[in-house]
Amino acid sequence: ANKLLSRNSILNMSTKPVKKSGKKSVSKFTIDCSAPVEDKVLDPASFEKFLHDRIKVNGKAGELGGKVTISRDKTKIVVNAEAPFSKRYLKYLTKKYLKKQQLRDFLHVIASSKGAYELRYFKVSGGEAEES
DSSP: OHHHHHHHHHHHHHOOOOOOOSOOOEEEEEEEOHHHHHTTOOOHHHHHHHHHHHOEETTEESOOTTTEEEEEETTEEEEEEESSOOHHHHHHHHHHHHHHTTOTTTEEEEEEETTEEEEEEOOOOSSOOSOO
């Protein structure tokens, strides 16, 4: 039995994980905030800063380390991230921001395409329930 153990440990030592080299896949996500920004309800600069401070890379928030870049184009926020980054995480952070700004009752996050989210107002049916 001792010989079997030593043989297995030798076999395990010889097999090392092989790292793949080459270009890393970069995902591009956009969050369209045009509706609330036009109504001056949401500030895209503060939302961009919120994302920058809250996105976690390797378990640390605020330290993006070149793996995640956030840019703003008027009413759209673009997040470029390397491989292990989920779109769902962006939705989670967006909802967290809306809650913090007390806008969660009026806006919701909708996937407009494969790599994009959009902030929209809830549809109000019936009489005039919304004040302008």
